[in-house]
Amino acid sequence: MKSANLLMSNLGTTVFEVMSALAREHQSVNLGQGFPDDKGPQEVRAAAAEYLMNGHNQYPPMMGIPELRQAVAEHARRFQGLSVDWQTEVLVTSGATEALGDCLLGLIEPGDEVVLIEPLYDSYLPMVRRAGGIPKLVRLEPPTWRLPREELAAAFNDRTKLILFNTPMNPCSKVFDHDELDFIAALCLKHDAYAVCDEVYEHIIFDDRRHVSIMTLPDMRTRTVRIGSAGKSFSLTGWKVGYITAAPELMKTIAKTHQFMTFTTPPNLQWGAATGLRLADNYYSTLAGDMQRKRDRLANALTDIGFDVLPAHGTYFVTTDFRPLGFNGTDDDFCRHITVEAGVTAVPVSAFYDEPARAPRHFARFCFCKHDETLDNAVDRLGRHFRR
Numbered sequence: 001m002k003s004a005n006l007l008m009s010n011l012g013t014t015v016f017e018v019m020s021a022l023a024r025e026h027q028s029v030n031l032g033q034g035f036p037d038d039k040g041p042q043e044v045r046a047a048a049a050e051y052l053m054n055g056h057n058q059y060p061p062m063m064g065i066p067e068l069r070q071a072v073a074e075h076a077r078r079f080q081g082l083s084v085d086w087q088t089e090v091l092v093t094s095g096a097t098e099a100l101g102d103c104l105l106g107l108i109e110p111g112d113e114v115v116l117i118e119p120l121y122d123s124y125l126p127m128v129r130r131a132g133g134i135p136k137l138v139r140l141e142p143p144t145w146r147l148p149r150e151e152l153a154a155a156f157n158d159r160t161k162l163i164l165f166n167t168p169m170n171p172c173s174k175v176f177d178h179d180e181l182d183f184i185a186a187l188c189l190k191h192d193a194y195a196v197c198d199e200v201y202e203h204i205i206f207d208d209r210r211h212v213s214i215m216t217l218p219d220m221r222t223r224t225v226r227i228g229s230a231g232k233s234f235s236l237t238g239w240k241v242g243y244i245t246a247a248p249e250l251m252k253t254i255a256k257t258h259q260f261m262t263f264t265t266p267p268n269l270q271w272g273a274a275t276g277l278r279l280a281d282n283y284y285s286t287l288a289g290d291m292q293r294k295r296d297r298l299a300n301a302l303t304d305i306g307f308d309v310l311p312a313h314g315t316y317f318v319t320t321d322f323r324p325l326g327f328n329g330t331d332d333d334f335c336r337h338i339t340v341e342a343g344v345t346a347v348p349v350s351a352f353y354d355e356p357a358r359a360p361r362h363f364a365r366f367c368f369c370k371h372d373e374t375l376d377n378a379v380d381r382l383g384r385h386f387r388r
């Protein structure tokens, strides 16, 4: 028999699925895959439930229901000062994952170069490659994860079609500062490249930092594609509702890709997401404040146990160096070890690199978007195990 597409058939199973399956098998406290314990805002779930029972449960418009597209545009104005035309510049997708696929398959021509920043979210590279893009990887180095400007500049040239990056950044919890975004924007302008910015954690940001979308920088409005997710903003990761904002010229092709990928997203969940995007400012500040307290709770407790915990400026995650505990294996070994022996699951950070064998092998990522009792239980288990 002929073989299937080799690029896809040679992929492994995503680390999130692997580690969550292992967590289930060993009934460990799962601080691996990022999903909140919280149920999400009551009014958002109620709106979706009401729409499910009494609304129009047939194909919504291909671009998304008007109420959600309008809410995405209003939200962009409220938080980023962006003026967005909801009819031509907003597309609803089945999660940010589909949004990424639509953008990459829609924008990349085979042979185009694509600049990416390591460590990177696990869907980026396979989709860039499947689109025929040639990845140009630039690495951030712990513990500061500062943007290496010379290397970034060297990764760009006139064959660069786009840069794809993520801020606040999973897994290393970096938030790109204004200067770094300016630097990236200048490279995009110099080389006529697009910026595809995955901003799913735009509201999960700490210590009085403010999320800045690269779309707001001078001359970037028409060459940026901004991606958001209701899963992250409303603690409803299973809903898989995402949204793309882009200038009409870019959006046309992205939407044509979306029409043959999923075509639409469940209308009741779109209705719920629209309700969420219209929640008052204090919903968003409370979300960030709660997550920040959870970050501190977990980070302090892991530090007490002996982990070297790296700073986390946003997202659901803390990166930890486990070598001070005396563990000498790889990050894969460590995450399996604590799942099986301590009853707590984390994710190995090398999974966020193109070649895990050439990545740092001493970091585990722990997720803190959990009830305090869940975090305390995990910490108790780790404490008992490592203080034996």
Ligand code: PMP
Pocket: 094, 095, 096, 097, 098, 121, 166, 170, 198, 200, 228, 229, 230, 231, 232, 237, 240, 241, 242
């Ligand atoms: N990008 C990043 C950086 C993420 O962490 C996630 C996490 N789930 C996604 C995209 C995908 O979001 P969604 O669940 O909306 O597809």
Ligand code: GLN
Pocket: 016, 017, 032, 033, 034, 035, 170
């Ligand atoms: N974004 C989540 C994480 O980093 C996982 C999403 C998924 O499982 N696809 O943990």
